[in-house]
Amino acid sequence: MNNMLPEPISMTKAIGLYLVCLIAFIFSIMAGLLAIVPFSLCAVIYVFAGLILQRLVLQDVISSHIIYRSIYNSSSTKINVLIFWPLRYLFILLRVL
Numbered sequence: 001m002n003n004m005l006p007e008p009i010s011m012t013k014a015i016g017l018y019l020v021c022l023i024a025f026i027f028s029i030m031a032g033l034l035a036i037v038p039f040s041l042c043a044v045i046y047v048f049a050g051l052i053l054q055r056l057v058l059q060d061v062i063s064s065h066i067i068y069r070s071i072y073n074s075s076s077t078k079i080n081v082l083i084f085w086p087l088r089y090l091f092i093l094l095r096v097l
Contacts, residue, residue, distance in 0.1 A: 017057060018057070021053055024049060
């Protein structure tokens with residue numbers, strides 16, 4: 001049996017995905033301020049972008065780092081990053097570069 005593990009995401013894709021999520025969130029805030037969309041949609045976009053980044057980017061960072069592999073570190077990091085993703089992913093991506 002060959003255990004095929006998915007390939008880790010490249011840094012360019014991770015940075016690109018972060019920028020797309022950040023721009024989508026900024027545009028949703030601007031649309032909310034102009035009363036084009038309700039602010040509840042901004043909150044949904046914020047959480048959705050955090051979940052996308054958590055699933056596609058953070059999973060590779062945690063699984064490849066020895067210190068972050070414990071259950072406590074993994075769960076606390078995921079919750080922290082989900083809530084504060086605009087800043088946390090910036091710091092994570094800069095640290096990995």
